[in-house]
Amino acid sequence: MKNLTTAIYxxxxxxxxxxxxxxRLFKSRVPTGTEYPNAAYMVITDVPERTFSERYENYELxxxxxxxxxxxxxxxxxxxxxKALYDECSLTIVGSTLVWMxxxxxxxAQVEDWVTPDGTEEIWAIHASFEIYTSLD
Numbered sequence: 001m002k003n004l005t006t007a008i009y010x011x012x013x014x015x016x017x018x019x020x021x022x023x024r025l026f027k028s029r030v031p032t033g034t035e036y037p038n039a040a041y042m043v044i045t046d047v048p049e050r051t052f053s054e055r056y057e058n059y060e061l062x063x064x065x066x067x068x069x070x071x072x073x074x075x076x077x078x079x080x081x082x083k084a085l086y087d088e089c090s091l092t093i094v095g096s097t098l099v100w101m102x103x104x105x106x107x108x109a110q111v112e113d114w115v116t117p118d119g120t121e122e123i124w125a126i127h128a129s130f131e132i133y134t135s136l137d
Contacts (some may be wrong), residue, residue, distance in 0.1 A: 003094040058132075069124065098133075109126050
């Protein structure tokens, strides 16, 4: 899974997505107090698949995007950059050959009430799930 993390960050490194969010992409959770906009991703599932002669990994990743702007423009722009970056992309994962990476589903832009140490904040959020299917070398 470490090689997948390296590949996700490597693909994002100099992208429009990373520039737009100020390089605030985190694994699993966004640290408290992090400036907005920001994003986090996590591996939801990792299912190994095997035949008699081949081995595969089937991952589901979820990216969660967050914004505090009053309109949905920022969060929707973030999503468009994310989708352009990862949907049906090429991805170099050490020890594996990418078969595909594709968008599975998206929970549309919605406002969530988050309780923070400073009180309740309204946060725009989009959650996008991607499937990554690899053949193990």
